[in-house]
Amino acid sequence: MIQQTPLAALNERVAAVNDVLNSTSVLTWDSRTMMPAGGAENRGHQIATLTRVARDLLLSAETADALAAAERSVESSAPDAAERRMVAQTRQAFEHHRRVPASLIQERAALRTMAQSAWIEARAKSDFSIFAPHLEKTVALARAYADCIGWREHPYDAMVSIYEPGETAASLGRLFDVLRAGMQPILETARSRPAPRSDFLCRDFPEAEQRAFGLSMAGKLGYDLTRGRLDTAVHPFEVSFTRDDVRITTRYSRNYLPASLFGTAHETGHALYEQGVDPAYTRTTFATDLIGLYAVGGTSFGAHESQSRLWENHVVRSRTFWRLHFPELQRRFSDQLGDVSAEEFYCAVTRVEPGFIRVEADELTYDFHIMLRVELECALMDGSLTVTDLPAAWNAAIKRDLGLDVPDDSRGVLQDVHWSTGYIGSFPTYTIGNVMAAQMMEALRRDQSSLDAEVAAGDYTGLADSLRTRIWRHGRRFTRDELLRRETGRSLDPAPYLEYLRAKYAT
């Protein structure tokens, strides 16, 4: 029998953790797309058990021994060698989970069940007082969790590090100051213009034709259906069970065509990232978020979002795209779109109109929704804002940023599921995705002079190949900022995003 190397022995342990986490993802996908209603309760048990098993495998004595041996064996490797990084990532995750007691995980899970049903009731009745005590406990447990993980400047830093390593309350504050200052005048210009015609988006669009167009579009963008599939879900998502099985979902609104159109483009962007990870990284730390306990190839939530936003907004929500592909859409929906031009269609899907609801927001106002949430959850975490004062603070921020008066809490502070599930710290990643997408596009255009001409001709292979080479194939080997520095010469920078928004919405 051949003696296994210490690294191979460690990677075998990591592969088992990856298998369990991918299995959890299959169970989650099934529960949101296929599962009959009756299965919900026991599916909850199954997912909880698999998550516990993954953590136990990671923290087992066998993994600890394999990890120590692997660390000794890579001591002489170059600091950024792949094998050294694999070992370091495992060590980091090991120490992370060792610091969080199982009792705290159980408390958070138990609270989540209670908080979610309270939130559903509170939102239906638009009564914040029903949700408030659960949110108080959620914040308290998030504080306890942050204290376990450890933080220096702000307790929020510990939470955001799970989703977007490297970011802190302070770094986000600086980023958001620049964005707010840059975006306010763009928004003012856009709002000062007459609203384009958009009534035709709300006509009757049969689901089968929406699906056919969506599949055709996803294929054009490079989504490989021999390693994927498209299904329907109430809250659309992308999920991968290794790079070789990457599934997307969408929601068909019969009376609002953009929902499935841009939703499918968005999830396709996520899927391209996962399908593009180097096959050699399958079942390794480079395709496993060992800290978040999630089998994923994207290097951070923000980096992942950058790819979905790039394809959704830079490629599909563009004049070029519809100039080229509107005729196909029109052929499929001749009754509904016969009297519409490509230009009218583009103007309608880039219409700017501030509103209360984040998930319905246009591209330009979306980040304001995100920034106010981050501002508020930071303040909740450090205690400068109480849960009691949260609704008023929410409404004041909406007034300040978008000039709107929130009519009730269900269209205000109660609209998002996130806080009821205990997720605090994931919101910033949406805006980081937007910023990173523009920064990458700027770099690609600079390095690849033929890019715009190819895309204008409907050939997306060059764009996909570049993104695969520069980002996707690396999986989680490099951090988001390492990738950005390699590919754009600098870490996260809001300037290209502001430039992109200005060109699209204020010129």
Add this chain to the structure above:
Amino acid sequence: MIQQTPLAALNERVAAVNDVLNSTSVLTWDSRTMMPAGGAENRGHQIATLTRVARDLLLSAETADALAAAERSVESSAPDAAERRMVAQTRQAFEHHRRVPASLIQERAALRTMAQSAWIEARAKSDFSIFAPHLEKTVALARAYADCIGWREHPYDAMVSIYEPGETAASLGRLFDVLRAGMQPILETARSRPAPRSDFLCRDFPEAEQRAFGLSMAGKLGYDLTRGRLDTAVHPFEVSFTRDDVRITTRYSRNYLPASLFGTAHETGHALYEQGVDPAYTRTTFATDLIGLYAVGGTSFGAHESQSRLWENHVVRSRTFWRLHFPELQRRFSDQLGDVSAEEFYCAVTRVEPGFIRVEADELTYDFHIMLRVELECALMDGSLTVTDLPAAWNAAIKRDLGLDVPDDSRGVLQDVHWSTGYIGSFPTYTIGNVMAAQMMEALRRDQSSLDAEVAAGDYTGLADSLRTRIWRHGRRFTRDELLRRETGRSLDPAPYLEYLRAKYAT
């Protein structure tokens, strides 16, 4: 904090094993119904890891301690008390798996991959020599496995005990002698009759209508779709992820209506068993095959098959059923079945015609296919038959039992997937299912005088209620023969089955 009882502590461990095994079942279901082709390789890793995790959880020091403590705590319970049986079942499984070294499991898994691709090639080329060396290893590893588990009279006893506890080579030999002797004259009578008209079964039946009829039929029989769903699979099966999520699959042959019709009825029977298990038994040993490492509520493979066969053959493949429901089938397929009467349809779907292929066999000849396989695998296991001599032995048995000359090995010894996957010992359970189904029906008719009238009126609730009370709800609490003795006054008895076949095919 309330102190857990020792039994509750053990059951928590068992519940985790059940969760992992149910998760494995979700992965298997997905791989056969939904998974894109690309996902196959890594899905194999995921299923293998979950199976290993389940075994490791069962054999862990924590489970050993909890088991010992629980054994002490139930010492004073009645011998057949539920809690005592739960503990005993866990102990039995613990000892079973402790006897089988992980290395042997790995060897069998590695061989399975090789043997399956060899079998596919061998069957395609009808060349037994390609598969023979793998079958030799399979038999050798099955012998090694049987020796680990332990056996007294025959190595086959150890293998069959996994699927059908209580049966042995000797007990099966006795059963089959009675069946062969009883069935030969029935088969002779049936074959002496002129074949009924059956051409209309091969007309063009669109899939959507087949599916609609199948769903309607499953609903009539009592299948609860809020805890289930019907999908398409190449090799149809039923699978449960607890009683609250029990899924069936079928295969639509556009030019052969009976495939989906009776296939759906068959899987519905399996599903009714699983959906009918006492909810209190969810995630306990009474809903988990801890020896076979399979999350299932049926007490043995044979008992499970008895319920699928009961609904498929006693209920749906009956003159009564088609007298009542043929008009609905005719309405859905007016072009195809407009010139056919209910009686003609019944005669066509009960036509007897010996053939080479087990899965295409009629109800009367099916068991001959099973009995010859059991005879041969017994002989392979004890060494009285070599793999080299197997094809000749197969062909001789088909000639002896069905009077047919096997034209080539792909229609003979190479037709079944079972041996290539290492499953030796599961074949008898098909015939045991047939025998048990008839025995239960005889008892139900005796005790419930209104049963036939209800069924003739299309009311299947009384039948389902009786089976739920007598069999389904008990899950794995009682063995198959314990159930039969409680409900029919005797253990497995072939007489009612022979009586049923005689009445249906030779009167």
